[in-house]
Amino acid sequence: xxxxxxxxxxxxxxxxxxxxxxxxxxxxxxxxxxxxxxxxxxxxxxxxxxxxxxxxxxxxxxxxxxxxxxxxxxxxxxxxxxxxxxxxxxxxxxxxxxxxxxxxxxxxxxxxxxxxxxxxxxxxxxxxxxxxxxxxxxxxxxxxxxxxxxxxxxxxxxxxxxxxxxxxxxxxxxxxxxxxxxxxxxxxxxxxxxxxxxxxxxxxxxxxxxxxxxxxxxxxxxxxxxxxxxxxxxxxxxxxxxxxxxxxxxxxxxxxxxxxxxxxxxxxxxxxxxxxxxxxxxxxxxxxxxxxxxxxxxxxxxxxxxxxxxxxxxxxxxxxxxxxxxxxxxxxxxxxxxxxxxxxxxxxxxxxxxxxxxxxxxxxxxxxxxxxxxxxxxxxxxxxxxxxxxxxxxxxxxxxxxxxxxxxxxxxxxxxxxxxxxxxxxxxxxxx
Numbered sequence: 001x002x003x004x005x006x007x008x009x010x011x012x013x014x015x016x017x018x019x020x021x022x023x024x025x026x027x028x029x030x031x032x033x034x035x036x037x038x039x040x041x042x043x044x045x046x047x048x049x050x051x052x053x054x055x056x057x058x059x060x061x062x063x064x065x066x067x068x069x070x071x072x073x074x075x076x077x078x079x080x081x082x083x084x085x086x087x088x089x090x091x092x093x094x095x096x097x098x099x100x101x102x103x104x105x106x107x108x109x110x111x112x113x114x115x116x117x118x119x120x121x122x123x124x125x126x127x128x129x130x131x132x133x134x135x136x137x138x139x140x141x142x143x144x145x146x147x148x149x150x151x152x153x154x155x156x157x158x159x160x161x162x163x164x165x166x167x168x169x170x171x172x173x174x175x176x177x178x179x180x181x182x183x184x185x186x187x188x189x190x191x192x193x194x195x196x197x198x199x200x201x202x203x204x205x206x207x208x209x210x211x212x213x214x215x216x217x218x219x220x221x222x223x224x225x226x227x228x229x230x231x232x233x234x235x236x237x238x239x240x241x242x243x244x245x246x247x248x249x250x251x252x253x254x255x256x257x258x259x260x261x262x263x264x265x266x267x268x269x270x271x272x273x274x275x276x277x278x279x280x281x282x283x284x285x286x287x288x289x290x291x292x293x294x295x296x297x298x299x300x301x302x303x304x305x306x307x308x309x310x311x312x313x314x315x316x317x318x319x320x321x322x323x324x325x326x327x328x329x330x331x332x333x334x335x336x337x338x339x340x341x342x343x344x345x346x347x348x349x350x351x352x353x354x355x356x357x358x359x360x361x362x363x364x365x366x367x368x369x370x371x372x373x374x375x376x377x378x379x380x381x382x383x384x385x386x387x388x389x390x391x392x393x394x395x396x397x398x399x400x401x402x403x404x405x406x407x408x409x410x411x412x413x414x415x416x417x418x419x420x421x422x423x424x425x426x427x428x429x430x431x432x
Contacts, residue, residue, distance in 0.1 A: 005245075012249040012256075050082040051116040051142065054106055057090045058099070058123045063153060064088040067121065070149035083145070086115060093123035110136060111382070113348060119146065126157045129178045137372050139345040151178045196344050199371035200337065202294050203364045205258075207333050210301050210363075213254050214309035214329075217246055218322060221313030239411035247306050254302055258295070289375050293388050294367055300395045301363030304402060305329060311406040314413030315426065336364040347372040353387065359398035362391040405430070 057064030068085040089102050106118045117135035125131055133146055224233070233242055312325045335355075336343065343352045347369045356365035366388055373384040380386045412429040 010245075010249065012252045050084055052084045052086050052114070054087045054109070054115055054118040055085060055089065056099070056102055056106070056118065056120040057088060058093040059121050059125050060090070060093070060123070061126075061157070062090075063121045063125060063157075064090060066153045066156075067119070067149055070152055071145065106134070110134065113383075117142070119150075121150075126154055126161070129154070131178065137345055137347050147178065154178050195372055196340070199344065199368040200340055202290075202367045202371060203336055203340070206294075206298050206301050206364050206367065207337070209254050209258070209298060210305045210333055211330060213250050213302065214306045215326070217250050217306050218309040218313040219319060220246065221310060222316065222319060222322070225313070226317065240407050243307075243310050243407065243410050247303065247310060250306065251299070251302050255299070258298060262295075287374060287376075289378055289385070290367075290370050293370055293392075296392060297363035297367055297395075300392065300399065301333075304359070304363075304395065304399050305333070307399070307402050307406050311402075311409055311413075314406075314410045315416075332360050333364060335361060336368055339365075340368055343368050344372055348383075357387065357391055357394060359391075359395045362395050366391045 055064040055067060065088060068088065071083045071085070091098050091102065093099075103120075106115070109115045110118070117133055119131060119133045122128070122130035122132075131150055133143075135142075237245070308329060312322050316322045316325070339352075339355070342349075343365070346352060352365070352369060355361050356369055358365075369384060370388060373382075375382045375385050378385060380389070408430045409426055413426075
């Protein structure tokens with residue numbers, strides 16, 4: 001155990017004492033913030049499905065029925081996505097008790113996925129454009145259709161209430177575009193840019209940590225293998241202790257960097273009132289459930305992929321040979337980034353759920369979904385919390401399997417030189 005601790009301290013010190021480590025603390029977050037802007041230009045995905053929604057009408061002029069009629073007209077124009085209005089609640093604007101009760105029931109229906117969204121048309125909407133749409137996630141296509149429908153409803157009402165002879169400015173005022181304010185259950189306003197960039201920011205931190213420190217570990221194994229230093233080391237420690245020491249040592253260096261960011265974040269949290277941080281950003285940065293699972297998945301993602309990188313370093317003889325192995329790993333970790341535009345709009349879809357439970361994709365895919373769903377309580381009644389815990393269990397089991405597999409190859413591979421082993425040879429190492 002003492003020898004293992006020596007290796008851990010050596011690997012940790014080699015990273016932390018470098019100037020590049022300090023520079024990385026500052027540059028990595030800046031780089032990721034810049035990088036998150038580019039994927040926002042991705043094309044919109046068009047889901048082919050039907051969505052159920054409810055309407056709360058406080059106006060008293062059958063605006064809810066007219067809005068539902070416009071959505072039906074849109075369905076006739078393009079039937080690939082239909083909207084089914086389950087209920088229209090016509091409530092007196094002065095009856096706040098009934099209004100809050102209806103909102104509470106609809107929020108519960110949203111959380112249990114009985115409806116996809118609901119809209120609220122406030123009193124005197126014709127004059128003040130006051131309307132909101134409440135959903136756990138927002139699709140570009142749905143937002144466009146809702147805005148299209150309410151704009152035409154209000155335009156027709158304004159034209160009916162107006163005189164025929166009007167100036168141009170008056171006509172424009174009657175026909176201006178109306179946009180729904182987007183909100184999450186619990187009357188929390190959500191901003192698409194914050195949802196998208198916030199989730200992508202956390203994912204890129206995991207990506208940078210996994211790929212960056214994983215390749216450092218791989219290069220260290222290759223260099224020590226080629227310089228024959230590793231032969232001296234395995235004469236004093238077992239190959240498994242050597243592999244574990246390197247993984248844990250570099251992992252602690254990574255956690256040191258993340259720990260510094262957490263401390264900075266806590267400082268910002270303490271003085272958030274003086275920094276004028278918007279509620280949207282605050283919900284992302286200071287959501288304890290999201291931060292908890294982010295740290296857990298960061299650690300698990302590092303352990304999983306660093307073990308794989310150690311495996312690659314043990315079976316190749318140069319960094320050039322390793323490139324063929326690195327590409328599929330990089331693409332696996334990047335897949336959630338590529339699919340992020342779709343996941344943000346459909347976080348509860350079957351595709352998003354299944355992919356997030358595949359252990360090699362769980363760390364990044366689940367963090368994106370957690371950011372969108374924004375759970376407020378750690379309860380298994382919330383599907384995303386339950387799925388996150390299941391994802392942790394599946395990833396831990398996979399890590400144990402990968403460590404066992406890698407350990408059997410690592411003990412032989414680090415002493416093999418000259419050529420990359422073939423698949424039959426690796427199978428023999430495992431059975432040895």
